[in-house]
Amino acid sequence: MSHLPEHLLVGYRNFMKGRYAAESERYVSLAREGQAPETMLIACCDSRSAPETIFDSGPGELFVLRNVGNLIPPFEPDQEFHSTSAALEFAVDVLKVKNIVIMGHGRCGGIRAALAQGGKPLKPGDFIGKWMSLIHTAAAAVASTSVMTATERETALERISVRYSLNNLRTFPQIKAREEAGELTLYGAWFDISAGELWAMNRETGDFERPSLD
Structure with a gap:
């Protein structure tokens, strides 16, 4: 056995x-x-979008955090359990990473669930619905857009959620302070599973663009 x-x-x-x-x-x-990685990468739990594989990273190169929907909650210093915030604290305060990258991906089940319910919990007390309610406002707005197909709505919210999470990163005092001091840079990305395409978020406009591979 x-x-x-x-x-x-x-x-x-x-x-x-x-x-x-x-x-x-x-x-x-x-x-x-x-370990002394320079980059923290926040990605979804989805088995199809492993950061170490996508970026061909070796041991010790990436400090990876994965959760449903690659979401970052706002800074909430209470007495509850906050695994995502704890990982951020370790990366920023202990490892002193120089970069934080949030990477969304196509065909995300968490995003699909948020859209199906307009951002509301799936059922009273469920964990996924509560977690995905972090993007309730955006999910409700995108779900109500009838001029887009279901796939287009999913892609839109997958990318919007990256911008939401970047904004939430800046609610953490140590992250905001290190970014303003030029010691930390925040990035957004989106990975298309079916085509293997990586899209990087323009840090000035928020648009997602294909980086040059040359």
Whole structure:
């Protein structure tokens, strides 16, 4: 009887024979000296949009936070549990990252759920609906737009949600202060799963544009 799913064990064996064997010294160095990534990347939990794969990143290069819909809540210093805020605090205050990137993606289930309910919770007390209510105002506005197809509405809200989360990042005092001091830069991105296209948010206009690959 295996203590882990077989496909994970197969993947681990391949990892040990491949990437770990090729970069063992780097792993040993990271274990001994600790991590010092320059970039924090906030992405969705969706299994199809793994940041390390999309950006071909090696060990220690990205500090990754993933949650449903790649959302950032506003700064709320209360006595509740805040995993996303805790990760942000660690990245900014301890690791001193220089960049924070929020990356949305196409065909996002969380975004689709928010649109289906106009931003309202799916049912009383549910976790996903409550979480996605962070973008209730935008979801309600986009859902009511009849001139767009369902796919167009999803893409629009996926990108709008990135801008919402960037605004919420700036409600964290330490993030706002470091950005204003030129010590931290905030970015937005959107990844199209079906085409493999990456779109970067223009930091001046908010528009999403294809970066040059040359």
